[in-house]
Amino acid sequence: MRKIEHIGIAVADLEKSNELFARLLGKEAYKSERVEGEGVETSFFLVGETKVELLQATRPDSPIAKYLEKRNEGIHHIAFDVADIHLEVKRLKDAGFEILNETPKEGADNKLVVFLHPRSTNGVLVELCQEKNL
Ligand SMILES: CC[C@@H](C(=O)O)C(=O)SCCNC(=O)CCNC(=O)[C@H](O)C(C)(C)COP(=O)(O)OP(=O)(O)OC[C@H]1O[C@@H](n2cnc3c(N)ncnc32)[C@H](O)[C@@H]1OP(=O)(O)O
Numbered sequence: 001m002r003k004i005e006h007i008g009i010a011v012a013d014l015e016k017s018n019e020l021f022a023r024l025l026g027k028e029a030y031k032s033e034r035v036e037g038e039g040v041e042t043s044f045f046l047v048g049e050t051k052v053e054l055l056q057a058t059r060p061d062s063p064i065a066k067y068l069e070k071r072n073e074g075i076h077h078i079a080f081d082v083a084d085i086h087l088e089v090k091r092l093k094d095a096g097f098e099i100l101n102e103t104p105k106e107g108a109d110n111k112l113v114v115f116l117h118p119r120s121t122n123g124v125l126v127e128l129c130q131e132k133n134l
């Protein structure tokens, strides 16, 4: 794993949170993107080499809607940048981690993504990200 690619934060109202994080970070979000497969609307802020990803649910069965119901707003996942997502999935599977989707799926911001179940990672939902056009 090469660096923390982003920190995902579950929010109830993306517009309000965009304003809050713009005030907090002293800069505007550089993009917004809807990812239908995950049932989320996102926005991204760049902080050095790392991003903050705000996530609002777009439908009731979205993982973000379920998370907000159970835990309220807050840090939802940590995402690591990887060079070869297939190799990394194999390495982590062999090491005993629970992979939620072995076939990488479409993420936001031009990424392929894989998630690890939080019960195998000390209660932290982990996302692996690989740039799509490598
Ligand atoms: C924008 C696209 C992409 C990107 O490019 O960056 C994204 O970031 S998408 C982000 C949203 N998508 C996902 O989160 C996909 C992966 N998540 C899942 O598959 C599920 O959310 C889950 C982690 C498997 C949990 O689903 P489920 O088992 O249906 O939910 P429960 O509510 O029943 O929870 C079971 C258990 O797990 C705990 N939990 C749930 N979410 C988290 C979390 N984010 N971090 C830590 N723990 C989490 C939940 O509290 C339950 O625990 P117990 O109550 O102790 O059983």
Ligand SMILES: [Co+2]
Pocket (backbone or CB within 6 Å): 006, 008, 053, 077, 079, 127
């Ligand atoms: Co993410």
